[in-house]
Amino acid sequence: MxxxxxxxxxxxxxxxxxxxxxxxxxxxxxxxxxxxxxxxxxxxxxxxxxxxNESARSLKRRSASTIAMVVPDLTNQFFAMVTEGVQRAASAVDVLVVLVVPDATEQPEENQAKLLRSQRVDGVIYLSGTGSMPAAIYDLARSGPVVLVDEQIPGRDLPAVVCDSRRGAREVAAHVLEQGHRRLAVIGGPPALWTAQQRLAGYREAFAGAGLDPDSVPVHTGDYRLESGAAAAAAILDGPADKQPTALLCANDLMAIGAMECLKARGLRVPEDISVVGFDDLPMSALLTPRLTSVRQPAHEMGYRAAKVLFDLLEGNDDDAGELLATVVQIRDSVCPPRENR
Missing domain, CATH: 1.10.260.40 (lambda repressor-like DNA-binding domains)
Incomplete structure (x- = not known):
């Protein structure tokens, strides 16, 4: 469509x-x-x-207008930080943000989208939790702009503000490999999500660059929630003893934290027995014991930039295709050389 x-x-x-x-x-x-x-x-x-476009006129006058922010859930601190960035940009121009959290209301995104259409919001910032977009959300583009944040959706030609997940994953995996790890396992995100695909591609590029067959590294799928990280780590530990990894690469911090909790419950130490890395660099990641090595995404900035792109579109500037923001590897205490290299 x-x-x-x-x-x-x-x-x-x-x-x-x-x-x-x-x-x-x-x-x-x-x-x-x-x-x-x-x-x-x-x-x-x-x-x-x-x-x-009346919403563009209201932005020019700095009078109140309304946009919607659709986010999967707010229990993930990263999503909450993106939302705060949107709110910061909107407050600066007296724009009201209607927050839509499908998981919190237990209503499908399709129903939420229909509600937004009936409310006639001026534009939508959409953070997908599924890797797809309900037809009703995309249909909102007929009356106002839709901007994606932290995601790109195949077949949807919409502006997006994202981070360079592929590069970030490649660089954090390279750090793990530089420590001498060769028995690895990946706890990836939902396969349908662009972010999960990009991070897995980055890991695989680092494996190949180090002379390691990317297909030899097992990938266990999670859903970006803490519980799925713990479940994936348990499945890995329940595998053959001679195939146990010395390092886990987790596609977000919540799954990394879940994996670390599982390892601790099994009597294993991080990083002495198994190194662990995450992605997102949530504020809590620097407070863990050990402190988690992760890839920092500027969550607030992503939300702020997504709102700015939306406002540009509302003001008639349709040349803005979005932005690609940089990531930075934060090296901390959760990675050390494998036991055989110490």
Missing amino acids: VARRRPTMKDVAAHAKVSISTVSYVLNDSGPVAPERRNRVLDAIRLLDYSP
């Missing part, structure tokens, strides 16, 4: 062969425009069936 793109002020300006400011003068009667140019603008408006 492809939503028909709403004509923008830029489209009107291009068709009428005038500047965007001239179009604004005509629409708002806010500046002098020669009669011939005014007629060209009015003709372009009629031909393109352009209607002024």
Whole structure:
């Protein structure tokens, strides 16, 4: 399904062969425009069936407007931090944020999307928990912009603000390999999610770069929640004794913390017996014992930038395809050389 793109002020300006400011003068009667140019603008408006975006006007006036933030759940501190970034950007321009948390309401995303459409929000920032997008959410793009954050969805040509997950995963895996680890296991995220795919691809690139067959490293799937990390670690430990890894690469911090709890319950020490790394660098990760090596994503900045992209779209700037932000490996105490190398 492809939503028909709403004509923008830029489209009107291009068709009428005038500047965007001239179009604004005509629409708002806010500046002098020669009669011939005014007629060209009015003709372009009629031909393109352009209607002024009221939410863009409210942003220009810095008066209240409304956007929606759809986030899987707020028990994941990373999601909460992204949401705080959105709120920070919205507060600066007096925009109200309607928070939609499908897991908290136990209502499917499709139902939530229909509710948003009935409320006529000006735009949506969407953080997927499934790797897909309900048709009703995408349909909102017919009346207002939708911006993805921390995710890209195949087949949906929508602006996205994401981090370089692939590079971050490659670099943290390289750090583990540099310590001498060769018996590894991955606890990955949901396979349908772009972030999980990118992180797994980054790990595999590091394995290949170190001369290790990527297919020889087992991958256990989690769902980015703490419990799934513990369950995956238990499944790994229950495997053959001669196949036990010396390091676990976890696709987010919550699963890494769950894995560490499982290892502790089994009488294993981190990192002396098994090294563990995570991804996201939640604030709590630096407070663990041992402190968790992780990949920092600027969560607040992602949310803030996603809101700024949305506001740009509401103001008629449809050239913004989103942003790719950098990640940084935070080396702490949860990785050391394997026992045989010490």
